[in-house]
Amino acid sequence: MTTSSVDQQIRSRLGDAGVRYTTGRQRVTSALVASDGPRSAAELQTQLGSAIPLSSLYRSLAVMASAGVLAPHHGSQGVTRYELAEWLSGHHHHLVCIDCGSVDDIELPDALEATLHELVDTVADEGHFVALGHALEVEGRCKACK
Amino acid sequence: MTTSSVDQQIRSRLGDAGVRYTTGRQRVTSALVASDGPRSAAELQTQLGSAIPLSSLYRSLAVMASAGVLAPHHGSQGVTRYELAEWLSGHHHHLVCIDCGSVDDIELPDALEATLHELVDTVADEGHFVALGHALEVEGRCKACK
DNA sequence: CAAGAATCGAGAACGATTCTCATTTTCAAT
DNA sequence: ATTGAAAATGAGAATCGTTCTCGATTCTTG
Ligand SMILES: [Mn+2]
Ligand SMILES: [Mn+2]
Ligand SMILES: [Zn+2]
Ligand SMILES: [Zn+2]
Numbered sequence: 199m200t201t202s203s204v205d206q207q208i209r210s211r212l213g214d215a216g217v218r219y220t221t222g223r224q225r226v227t228s229a230l231v232a233s234d235g236p237r238s239a240a241e242l243q244t245q246l247g248s249a250i251p252l253s254s255l256y257r258s259l260a261v262m263a264s265a266g267v268l269a270p271h272h273g274s275q276g277v278t279r280y281e282l283a284e285w286l287s288g289h290h291h292h293l294v295c296i297d298c299g300s301v302d303d304i305e306l307p308d309a310l311e312a313t314l315h316e317l318v319d320t321v322a323d324e325g326h327f328v329a330l331g332h333a334l335e336v337e338g339r340c341k342a343c344k
Numbered sequence: 345m346t347t348s349s350v351d352q353q354i355r356s357r358l359g360d361a362g363v364r365y366t367t368g369r370q371r372v373t374s375a376l377v378a379s380d381g382p383r384s385a386a387e388l389q390t391q392l393g394s395a396i397p398l399s400s401l402y403r404s405l406a407v408m409a410s411a412g413v414l415a416p417h418h419g420s421q422g423v424t425r426y427e428l429a430e431w432l433s434g435h436h437h438h439l440v441c442i443d444c445g446s447v448d449d450i451e452l453p454d455a456l457e458a459t460l461h462e463l464v465d466t467v468a469d470e471g472h473f474v475a476l477g478h479a480l481e482v483e484g485r486c487k488a489c490k
Numbered sequence: 491c492a493a494g495a496a497t498c499g500a501g502a503a504c505g506a507t508t509c510t511c512a513t514t515t516t517c518a519a520t
Numbered sequence: 521a522t523t524g525a526a527a528a529t530g531a532g533a534a535t536c537g538t539t540c541t542c543g544a545t546t547c548t549t550g
Contacts, residue, residue, distance in 0.1 A: 211496085216494065220546090239537080240537085251499050251539095256496085256537090275537080276418075276422030276537055280535095306467060314463060314464060317452075320453075322484065327484045327485070328484055329483065329484055330485070332481065335478065336464055336467060336468060336478050338468065338475055339475050363527085364515095397529080398506095399508085399509090402507060402508070404528095406508085410491090421506085422506055424507085442493090
C-alpha cells in the first residue's frame with residue numbers, strides 16, 4: 199500500500215468532511231502506513247521525531263477518526279491506538295501480546311475470512327441483531343516477549 | 345451458574361495465590377456473576393450501592409485479575425471492565441455496542457466455536473506463533489441504542 | 491491584500507486509575 | 521483467648537493518558 203494512493207483517498211474524504219489535510223495530518227498518515235499495527239499518540243510522537251506537539255497530535259487523531267479515516271483500538275493502561283480505517287487498509291485482524299500489549303496486524307486467508315463472516319452473520323441472526331463489523335483478536339506473545 | 349459454586353472455586357484459587365477472599369471481594373464476585381457482561385469499577389460501585397470505596401474496589405479488581413480470577417476488557421474512554429475469567433464463566437464472546445460502548449456476552453453454538461478454534465489455530469500456525477486465546481467482538485448496536 | 495475559517499501549540503484541566511500510609515482486620519502460633 | 525505478623529482497608533494524594541482553552545498562526549477565498 200503506497201502512501202500516495204492512501205493520501206489521495208484521505209485528502210478526498212477529509213475534504214468532504216470540511217476538514218483540512220495539513221502537513222501534520224499527512225505525517226500521521228505516513229507514520230501509520232509504515233506501521234504494522236495501531237499506534238498510540240505517544241508512539242507516533244516518537245516515530246515522528248517529536249515533530250508534532252502532543253496536543254496537536256491528539257487533536258489530529260480525533261479529527262481523522264471522526265471523519266472515518268482512522269479507527270481507534272483500546273488497549274491496556276487506558277491507551278488508545280489508531281490505525282487506518284479498513285476501507286483504506288483492507289479488512290484484517292490483530293495479534294495482541296498478552297505481556298506487553300503490543301498489537302500486530304494479521305490478515306486471514308480469504309477462505310478463513312469467508313468462514314468467519316458466515317459465522318458472525320449466523321450469530322447475529324440468532325441473537326436478533328445486525329452485525330455491523332467484527333474484530334478477531336488472537337492472543338499470544340510478540341517476538342519481543344517470547 | 346450459581347454464586348456459591350463459583351465462590352468455592354475462587355476461594356480455592358485465591359488461597360493458592362496466598363490472597364484472602366474477603367467480603368468485599370465476595371461482593372465483587374456476586375455482582376459479576378449477576379452481570380451479563382464485563383463491568384467497570386464505577387459500574388460495580390453503583391451496582392453494589394456504594395458499599396465499597398473506589399480505591400478498595402480497584403485494588404480488589406487488580407488482585408483478583410492477577411490471580412487469574414478476573415479478566416480485564418479495555419473499552420472506550422480508557423475504561424477497563426472486568427468479568428469472571430473463562431475457566432469460571434465458560435468461554436464466550438462479546439457484542440460491543442458501537443454507540444455507547446456497552447458489552448454483552450454472547451455464546452457461540454458449539455459447531456461455530458469449533459470452527460472458530462480451527463480457524464485461529466490455522467492462522468497461528470501460518471504466522472508461526474502460539475495462540476493462547478482468542479476474542480471475537482461482534483460490533484453492533486445494543487437494545488438501548490437501536 | 492483583507493476577513494473569516496480552520497488549525498496550531500502551550501499549558502491548564504479532567505478523569506480513570508494507582509499509590510501512600512495510617513488504621514483495621516484476619517490468621518496462626520502460643 | 522492473647523498476641524504478633526501479614527494482609528487488607530479507606531481516605532486522600534499522585535499519576536498519566538487524554539481533552540479543553542484560548543491566543544497566535546496559517547489557509548482559503550474574494
Ligand atoms: Mn490493524
Ligand atoms: Mn464476557
Ligand atoms: Zn509483547
Ligand atoms: Zn449501546
